[in-house]
Amino acid sequence: MDVSLRNLKLVNVIVKEGSVTKASEKLFLSQPALSHQLKKLEEEIGLKVFNRLNKKLILTEVGQILFDNSEKMLVSMNQLNSELDEIKKGKKKKIRLTTECYTCYHWLPSVIQEFRKSNPAITVQIDIEATKEPLQYLMEGAIDLAIVSTRSHHSSIHFEPLIxxxxxxxxxxxxxxxxxxxxxxxxxxxxxxxxxxxxxxxxxxxxxxxxxxxxxxxxxxxxxxxxxxxxxxxxxxxxxxxxxxxxxxxxxxxxxxxxxxxxxxxxxNWSVASLHKISNIEHSFIDEVKKAFLDV
Structure with missing residues (x-):
């Protein structure tokens, strides 16, 4: 039995989109093509992935196992691609971050300014759009760090106490x-x-x-x-x-x-969420955040 990453992504997108029709749009496939891939997957592994009930797809026990593992594998692949991209470009020169609180953005610019004094080659990019769902954006590889006051139990996310x-x-x-x-x-x-x-x-x-x-x-x-x-x-x-x-x-x-x-x-309590071990340069930025709150 050989379950490919492509198959895991197929199951993952169907579950998250809620239907084959929406999943086919997300994957840029026709609905028949996606249905064929799903049928082929079930035939190859000899197990049902979804039960079909009133045109709805409901995960079987096997489907749930595939979906749970797809979450971990896709996060790992996103992180791998990101790391390879950094190697290709040289060393990391950008920190992409967001916070779950809109009001945080009035102090972030001054923290970035202080950080850049000792790290002029590093760009800190604030993703304001990610404020709505910081951990989701983190899981998708769109940001490197999320400053949050709520935690997730997802095994792929690392949380480090901040302030x-x-x-x-x-x-x-x-x-x-x-x-x-x-x-x-x-x-x-x-x-x-x-x-x-x-x-x-x-x-x-x-x-x-x-x-x-x-x-x-x-x-x-x-x-x-x-x-x-x-x-x-x-x-x-x-x-x-x-x-x-x-x-x-x-x-x-x-x-x-x-x-x-x-x-x-x-x-x-606030934490810094990441998908990887926080680098030395990211720790330097986190130290600037902590210093900004010492006198508050």
Missing amino acids: TDEMVAVVSKDNPLCTLEKLNLTDLIHQNLILYDIPEEKNYVLTNILHNNIGLVNSIQKVQLTEAIIELVSANLGISVMAKWSVAPFIHTKNLEIIPFDASLGKR
Whole structure:
């Protein structure tokens, strides 16, 4: 029995696209050609890969094994091709990265600037589009590093601890909460909570602070930009919860107070995710990120 990488990719794409029709478009094949390849694979291994139920393809036990292994093999092949490409071009001269948090991008440029002072030949490329799905982009080989606060159990992804930051409540000086030294979740019951307008499952405040219990606040308002959130909070039209370093630039110029949460509720751990052992030059960049947060 000889299962090729081509066969593994075939199964992988069918599963991820959800149908033979969509998979054929992804692989630039006609639907009959792809169906023929799938039938040939099942004949060669003598086992069913998919059960067909009401025009839907459902993985068999064998199919699940093939799909699980395809995830590992395709990641390895992407990494191999990337490494070979670097060798062909000489040595690595570019670090491609993203973060899962849109607001991180206001401090990244200064970190890159400091890094380039001692590493002028290295280009650091920020992929903002990858912010939406950093680990997916990492798995596809589109980036080298992802700065994330959530981890995956995927065996191919390596996570290295980076920093721990603090989520704090941001309130107007005219808000009664501003007299508190520490904040409990019960203190939010009468507040309009202003959050970033991102998918709820990716909103750290909703998932990790409120634990998806929106009944802890009076109402929730979603806004896209940090500056807009700051203006609304400053006008006492609501409160917000964001990283301490994110609100720090506005504290001295706006009508704002920041209040930490009681206990360790606001602590958030960040990691650097990669598909490979982090290189010395990448470690140098990571050290610059850590230094940027020492005084926050």
